[in-house]
Amino acid sequence: MKVMLLGATGFVGAAILNEALDRGHSVTAVVRHPEKLAAREHLTPVAGDVFDVSGLSAMLKGHDALISAFNPGWKNPHLYEDQLRGTTAIIAAVKQAGLKRLLWVGGAGGLEVRPGVRLIDDPAFPEAIKPGALATINALEQLRREPTLDWSYLAPSAHLHTGQRTGHFRLGGDQLLVDGAGRSSISVQDYAVAMIGELEHPAHLRQRFTVGY
DSSP states (O other): OEEEEESTTSHHHHHHHHHHHHTTOEEEEEESOGGGSOOOTTEEEEEOOTTOHHHHHHHHTTOSEEEEOOOOOTTOTTHHHHHHHHHHHHHHHHHHHTOOEEEEEOOSTTSEEETTEEGGGSTTSOGGGHHHHHHHHHHHHHHHTOTTOEEEEEEOOSEEEOOOOOOOOEEESSBOOOOTTSOOEEEHHHHHHHHHHHHHSOOOTTEEEEEEO
16 A cells, blocks of 8 residues: 555554555655655655645645644643644544545544543542543544544554563453453564554554553
């Protein structure tokens, strides 16, 4: 497929980029600094601004899908506001371009740990990442209001970490996945496997789903 990827130099975006290229997809990587990406076959790095709806829409023409790993930066003092604004702009650009398939890097904060109680509702949830978690929850709300888009929103487990690409994991729905020891984790490499798997074989259209060990 010909895929556009937002945030390809980020923690999650870089893993998704590697997985997509390794599986033979052509990727247009929209990043702030294209020079940070090493040259690879089937990779086209371009400078772009997710807040520029018209510019992003023009770049989307001819692509089969968009994967958004956009994150304005965890140290950004306006993280929540900028991520909301980015989400709105990205969705608008996709619609303007006439693209239907949109895959979204979500967050674990909105997943339920028990009926009606989300992970973010836990008093122990780190304050430092709450703005980003709330912004990804808002992104899901925005996507759910779009009846014409074939979107999929992949939430990671609570602990998303650098690890190995095993290809062995579980998929779930709106509930946080935990293992027999009560741990909720997934490597960023296996998260990327699940994301590109959804790209190739859509099984969660207009749904949030999650991945974990």
